[in-house]
Amino acid sequence: MRHPRSELVELSDVTDARYGGKALGLATLAAAGFSVPAAFVIANADAAALPSGLEARYARMAGSGKAVAVRSSASGEDGVESSFAGQYESVLGVGGYDELLAAIGHCAASASSERATAYRSAAGISGAMHLVVQEMVDARAAGVVFTADPASGRRELCVVDAVLGLAESLVDGSASPDHYEVDRSGRIVDRQIASRPALDDDEVMAVAAGARAAEARWGMPLDLEWAIDRTGEIRWLQARPITTLPGDLSEMDSTVAGEDHVYTRCNIGEMMPGAFCPLTASVSGRAIEYAMQMVQVTAGFQDSYREDRWLQLGYFSGHLFLNMTEGTALSSGILGNSLEQYSLSIAGRVVDELVPVPPKPFLLRLVNTVRLTTFTLSAGRAIRRLDRDLARSETPSAAEPAALLTELDSAIELYNEATLTHVRSSARSAVAANVLEQTVVREAIRAGRSEDEGRSRAAVLLAGATNVESAVMLEQLDGVVARLAADGTEAKAFLEPDAAEAVVRLTGGGGPTSRAFNGFLRRHGHRGYRELCLREPSWGDDPEGLGTIMQAMLRARLLTGDAVRTVPPAPEGVSRAVRVMARLARAGARGREATKSRMVLVAHRLGLGYRLLGEQLAATGRLPDADLVFFFDRSELPDLLSTDDAGDLIDRAEARRAALPYQARLDFPDVSVGKPVPTRPKPPEPAEGGVIVGRSACGGVVEGTVRVATTIAQARELQPGEVLVAPVTDVGWTPYFTLIAALVTDIGSSVSHGAVVAREYGLPCVVNTQGATRVLCTGDRVRVDGDRGTVTRLDRTSVPSSPTSP
Numbered sequence: 001m002r003h004p005r006s007e008l009v010e011l012s013d014v015t016d017a018r019y020g021g022k023a024l025g026l027a028t029l030a031a032a033g034f035s036v037p038a039a040f041v042i043a044n045a046d047a048a049a050l051p052s053g054l055e056a057r058y059a060r061m062a063g064s065g066k067a068v069a070v071r072s073s074a075s076g077e078d079g080v081e082s083s084f085a086g087q088y089e090s091v092l093g094v095g096g097y098d099e100l101l102a103a104i105g106h107c108a109a110s111a112s113s114e115r116a117t118a119y120r121s122a123a124g125i126s127g128a129m130h131l132v133v134q135e136m137v138d139a140r141a142a143g144v145v146f147t148a149d150p151a152s153g154r155r156e157l158c159v160v161d162a163v164l165g166l167a168e169s170l171v172d173g174s175a176s177p178d179h180y181e182v183d184r185s186g187r188i189v190d191r192q193i194a195s196r197p198a199l200d201d202d203e204v205m206a207v208a209a210g211a212r213a214a215e216a217r218w219g220m221p222l223d224l225e226w227a228i229d230r231t232g233e234i235r236w237l238q239a240r241p242i243t244t245l246p247g248d249l250s251e252m253d254s255t256v257a258g259e260d261h262v263y264t265r266c267n268i269g270e271m272m273p274g275a276f277c278p279l280t281a282s283v284s285g286r287a288i289e290y291a292m293q294m295v296q297v298t299a300g301f302q303d304s305y306r307e308d309r310w311l312q313l314g315y316f317s318g319h320l321f322l323n324m325t326e327g328t329a330l331s332s333g334i335l336g337n338s339l340e341q342y343s344l345s346i347a348g349r350v351v352d353e354l355v356p357v358p359p360k361p362f363l364l365r366l367v368n369t370v371r372l373t374t375f376t377l378s379a380g381r382a383i384r385r386l387d388r389d390l391a392r393s394e395t396p397s398a399a400e401p402a403a404l405l406t407e408l409d410s411a412i413e414l415y416n417e418a419t420l421t422h423v424r425s426s427a428r429s430a431v432a433a434n435v436l437e438q439t440v441v442r443e444a445i446r447a448g449r450s451e452d453e454g455r456s457r458a459a460v461l462l463a464g465a466t467n468v469e470s471a472v473m474l475e476q477l478d479g480v481v482a483r484l485a486a487d488g489t490e491a492k493a494f495l496e497p498d499a500a501e502a503v504v505r506l507t508g509g510g511g512p513t514s515r516a517f518n519g520f521l522r523r524h525g526h527r528g529y530r531e532l533c534l535r536e537p538s539w540g541d542d543p544e545g546l547g548t549i550m551q552a553m554l555r556a557r558l559l560t561g562d563a564v565r566t567v568p569p570a571p572e573g574v575s576r577a578v579r580v581m582a583r584l585a586r587a588g589a590r591g592r593e594a595t596k597s598r599m600v601l602v603a604h605r606l607g608l609g610y611r612l613l614g615e616q617l618a619a620t621g622r623l624p625d626a627d628l629v630f631f632f633d634r635s636e637l638p639d640l641l642s643t644d645d646a647g648d649l650i651d652r653a654e655a656r657r658a659a660l661p662y663q664a665r666l667d668f669p670d671v672s673v674g675k676p677v678p679t680r681p682k683p684p685e686p687a688e689g690g691v692i693v694g695r696s697a698c699g700g701v702v703e704g705t706v707r708v709a710t711t712i713a714q715a716r717e718l719q720p721g722e723v724l725v726a727p728v729t730d731v732g733w734t735p736y737f738t739l740i741a742a743l744v745t746d747i748g749s750s751v752s753h754g755a756v757v758a759r760e761y762g763l764p765c766v767v768n769t770q771g772a773t774r775v776l777c778t779g780d781r782v783r784v785d786g787d788r789g790t791v792t793r794l795d796r797t798s799v800p801s802s803p804t805s806p
Contacts, residue, residue, distance in 0.1 A: 006051040009041040019043055019130045020073030025239035026132065032217050034210070034236045039134035041073065047105035058100055058133070066135055068094045070103040073130045074111060088129075092136065092168060100133070107131055137235045141198040142167035142227035143177060145207050146242060147215040153246045153662035154678060155221060157189070158182040158208040162198040167225060167237075182208040183677075190680065199228075206234060214239055221245055246662050247655025249317045252278050252633065254310040259674045261325040262354050263314050266347040266670055266768075268322040270728050270752045275318030275663035277535050278656055279610060282634040283412060284532040284603055285320050289313045291420040295427070299372040300364075301329040316676050318663030322346065324354055324671075332357035334369040345434060348695055348749065348768035353673050379424040379591065386421045386598055389414055393602075396609030401616045401641055408609050412634075415602045422595040428588050433750055436461060436581045443578070456696045456787040459750055461574070461582040462589065463698065463759035469593040470753060471760040473527065474734050476520045481550060481738075483513040485557045494554060499547030507543075526604035527597065529712045529732025534607035535630040541608075548716055549735045556720040556739045589756055596753075600731075613637075622646065624654075631656040670747070670770060692776075694769035696789035697748065697755035702764045703794065704741040706780040708773050723784055725772050729754035737761055742784040744772050744791050766791055 009019060014027035023041045030036040038061055042051060062068055072088035089110035091103035111129040143162035148155040161177040178198050181190040186205050199207070207226055215222050218241070225238040272284070292312035296302035302311075314321040324346060331342045343351040359365065393414055396407035437458040444454030484490050490513060494502045506517050525540025539546040574582075614629030622640065623629060631653040632640060640646050666678040707722040709715040715736050718724060724740045726733065728747050734757055737743070743758050748767030758765035764786030766772075772791060776782065781794040 005044065006046050006049050007043045008051045008053055008057055009043050011036075011039050011041065014041060020132075021240050022071060022073035022238060023130060023132055026134070026236075028217065029214060029236050029239050032214070034214065035233055036236050037135040037137055039132055042104065042131040042133065044128045045104060045108045045131045047101070047108050050101070050104070055097055058097055061133070061135055062095075065095075067092075068100070069134050069136050070094055070100065070107050071132045071134065072107050072110065073132045074128070092166070104131060134237070137227040137229050137237070139166050139227035140230055140232075141165070141203075142225070142237075143198070143207075145211040145224050145226060146221070147211050147224075148221035148242060148245055149181070150223075150242055150244050152665070152678075153249050153659060154666075155245075155248055155250065156184050156677070158184075158211055160199075160204055160207050160211075162204075162207075164196070164198045167227065180204045180208075184212075203228060203234075210234060210236070247652070247657075247659035249659050249663050249666070251652070251656065251659070252281065252315065253317065253675070254313075254315045256314065256675045257309070257311055257323055258325065260355065261323055261674065262351060263316075263321040263672045263674075263676050264324055264347055264351075264670060265319065265321055265668055265676075266747050267749070268313065268320050269747055270730065270749075272320045272532055273530060273728050273730060275660060275666070276320065276530075276533055277318075277630040277660060278633050279630045280532070280534045281315045281318075281320065283415070283534060283606060285313060285315055286634075287412070287415045287419040288320075288423075290416045291423040294420050295372070295375070295423060296326075296329060298375045299330065299333065300368050301333050314676070317666055317678060318660060319666070319668065319676075321668075321672075321676055324351060328354060328357045330372075333360045333365055334372055335365050341434070341438075345749065347670060348747070348770070351671055353671055376424055376427045379421065379428055379595075382417075382421045382424060383591070383595060383598075386418055386595075389417070390598060390601065393605075395605040397612060399616075401613060401620075401622075404609065404613050404616065405637060405641060408606065408613065411602065411606055411609065415599075415606060418595075418599045418602045422592070422599045425588075425591045425595040428591065433458075433462060433585045433588065436578070436585045437750065439578055439581060443575070452696065452788045455750075455789065456699045457574075459696050459698050459755075459759065459765075459786070461578070462585055462750065463762075468590050468756060468760055469597045470731060470734055470757050473520075473524045473731070474737060474757065474761075476516070476524065477550070477735055478553065478738050480513060480517045480520060481553045481557055483516060484550075484554055487513075491554060491558060495551055498544070499551055500544040501547075502551065503543035503547040524597075526601045527731045529730065531600045531731055532603050534603065534610055535627070536607075538604050538607075552716060552718065553735060553738050560720050593753075593756065617641075623650065628653050628657065631660075690793040692744075692766075692769050692772050692791040692793075694744070694766040694772070694789050694791065695748075695750065696765075696786055697743075697750050697752070697767045698759040698763060698765035699786045700742075700762065700764035701783065701785050701787065702742040703781065703783045706776045706778055706782055707740075708776055708778045710773055723782055725776050727773055728752075737763060742766075742786070744769060744776075744782075744784060746771055746773055 011027050011030055014023045017024050019041050026036055026039055040057060069090065069092045071090040074088060089107050091106055094100050094103050108129050108131070141162055141164055143160065144167065146159040149157040149159050160180040160182065163177045176194070178193040179191065180188055182205060183189050186209065188201060188204060211222065211224050214224060221242045223240050223242045224236060227235050227237060229235055276285070289310060289312050290305060293302060293305050297305060312323055312326050314323055327342060328339060331337050331339045339354060339356050340350050343349065343354060393411065396404055396411050398404040398407050437455060440458040440461065441451050441454030444457060445451065484494050494506065497505065506514055521540050526538050528536065528538040528542065529545070530536045531538065537545070610629055611626060614623060614626030617623040617629065618626045628650070632649070636649060640649055643649070667680070668676050669679055702723065704721055704723040706725050707718050708725045709718070710727055712732050715724070715733060718736050718739050720739050721741050723742045723744060724736065725744045728745050729743070730753055733754070737757055740763065742764040743754055745754055745767045746769055748754060752767060755765055755767055764784045766784055766786060766789050769791065776793065783792045783794060785792070
């Protein structure tokens with residue numbers, strides 16, 4: 001086979017990638033006016049057939065004794081699809097023509113190495129070896145800069161790594177670089193530096209600014225090499241696309257309702273924990289937005305529902321946030337509420353970042369209060385109407401995609417109404433619980449007790465509600481496990497196979513245990529972990545997940561026997577008025593949990609319908625796989641069905657799917673002003689004596705061993721009698737409450753799901769610790785004081801927590 005002839009190509013003549021990505025990157029930088037050291041290209045490099053004029057061209061570059069570098073620029077190298085980083089050789093400090101020839105031979109031969117051949121084969125790339133010969137910089141400092149963080153996928157961060165001298169020590173790993181992260185405003189937001197920094201702050205920001213300018217020129221995130229010479233000038237040595245990034249984590253972000261608006265993950269983070277696929281955001285998220293806007297409309301704070309905007313919520317980096325600024329209208333427009341009370345009910349603290357809204361005139365507040373109270377207290381009629389609509393509705397199941405999409409759109413109307421009904425019910429519950437707590441705290445203070453004691457008494461009064469859906473669900477599942485434990489043969493048959501097979505066998509059995517389990521699935525099979533996510537399977541659809549939980553419950557029961565659950569006795573000396581308020585609050589909790597189940601049922605049906613749509617589109621070749629349907633915004637689905645060439649839509653959806661695991665690892669401050677920006681949270685310092693302060697949700701004092709579980713997968717490691725420390729818990733965590741001795745959460749309130757179930761099971765519970773998962777480690781010994789709302793670390797004997805799953 002005849003190879004193309006070697007030739008010299010000037011950098012100014014490189015206009016495309018035919019001579020490799022490195023040559024194109026340098027040429028593009030130089031053409032854009034960046035300071036690039038002089039260079040030329042040896043195309044189709046072959047040590048046995050050198051291009052004519054090479055010696056003269058080298059002499060013009062290095063005539064004054066300057067050293068040069070010889071670097072590979074092979075076809076496909078440093079491109080959008082692959083980088084070839086480290087696969088080919090480079091030679092630095094070449095100081096004469098004979099050395100240049102040797103360097104050319106060495107670099108050209110590296111194309112035939114075993115590792116490079118294997119890399120090309122895996123990437124499906126073939127092509128010639130080209131070399132860049134470039135003047136070396138006498139570097140005072142050098143390094144690399146990424147215009148997006150390759151580790152986290154965050155595109156708002158520019159990452160600068162720097163070392164003294166040449167950057168080769170950074171590339172080969174022999175030196176530990178200084179590390180800087182610079183946001184889009186040019187502010188250094190994180191730094192890790194040695195005792196003798198390679199750069200000052202102005203130089204860091206100049207490198208980042210230059211890299212951002214290059215990114216704008218390319219239109220994509222870049223990885224650039226740079227050096228600062230002895231005069232202080234930044235010289236650019238290489239530019240290439242970052243090939244390891246997921247999709248843009250912020251691509252689907254909603255518009256910020258106002259730059260001074262306060263957003264929080266508190267409260268909404270209990271209902272919608274973690275990061276969510278775009279379809280869930282545009283269906284479940286929009287249903288919550290609809291419901292919350294309609295409350296504002298009903299109370300007279302908003303003229304009409306705005307379908308075109310996110311007002312009450314925001315969707316940023318895959319996470320849903322509550323817009324507290326929009327919610328302050330309730331504080332200013334109704335009687336008996338205040339900004340402080342609103343802050344405490346949402347975030348567990350007074351949010352100083354919130355700007356008070358001037359109160360409305362008294363008469364208007366009175367009218368609004370009557371309207372809102374009537375709307376909230378009349379939730380019973382809405383629940384009965386919802387039940388009738390649910391009985392008439394079915395899971396969308398049309399056999400043809402267009403008809404199925406029509407069914408799904410119709411079901412979303414029911415979902416919006418179910419969510420509004422749940423919000424009305426929740427408001428009734430929250431109002432009753434807040435009034436009860438405030439009253440009991442005031443009585444405690446008048447009696448010379450502390451606020452903490454008052455909150456603890458209020459939490460006890462909230463316990464004991466009958467027919468709370470979540471507690472009933474747990475009782476039924478625990479009853480099935482008790483039946484299994486009572487029969488040694490059944491217990492062994494359930495524990496021996498893998499979790500999924502155990503559930504399948506139990507479902508298909510004919511005995512009383514199987515009947516009880518099937519009864520549980522009929523009533524509660526639509527529930528599960530992250531149950532408002534359309535993509536997540538419910539318990540009824542996930543035998544492995546449910547089976548894993550039940551096997552853990554069964555092992556614990558066989559080990560410890562029947563668990564004795566006691567509800568704390570009602571406190572003495574409670575007034576008749578307080579007892580009435582307590583009954584109303586318990587009824588509110590019961591109603592809230594019931595409407596949540598109905599809301600989840602509609603979400604479950606929608607999830608099944610959208611999965612069927614994905615399967616239909618995959619079967620016809622419109623989608624590469626059924627799961628991808630969850631990574632479209634709902635508004636994009638009609639185009640997906642009607643467009644003959646949906647390649648661009650599909651590419652964007654696949655990029656969003658690649659981004660979701662990165663989004664799931666992001667942390668945010670509890671409160672943000674303007675667009676929420678992810679942060680790397682530092683563990684909060686415990687108060688004096690190792691005490692973490694939260695809010696009491698259920699009284700009692702327990703000492704035990706900590707199990708930190710930041711995901712439901714980590715909760716599978718729970719052992720009987722441990723203290724579960726989690727960011728937040730939803731229904732999917734509930735079965736583990738039969739194992740634990742106490743519950744501690746980062747966020748939450750006295751009426752959050754975890755608190756409600758903890759009270760019904762008599763588990764000491766402390767919520768809203770604002771970071772217990774970061775302070776405590778699995779294996780720590782703690783005292784959980786649910787009466788005072790504190791967690792005290794007793795020792796530091798701990799074992800590493802399980803790694804966080806995306």
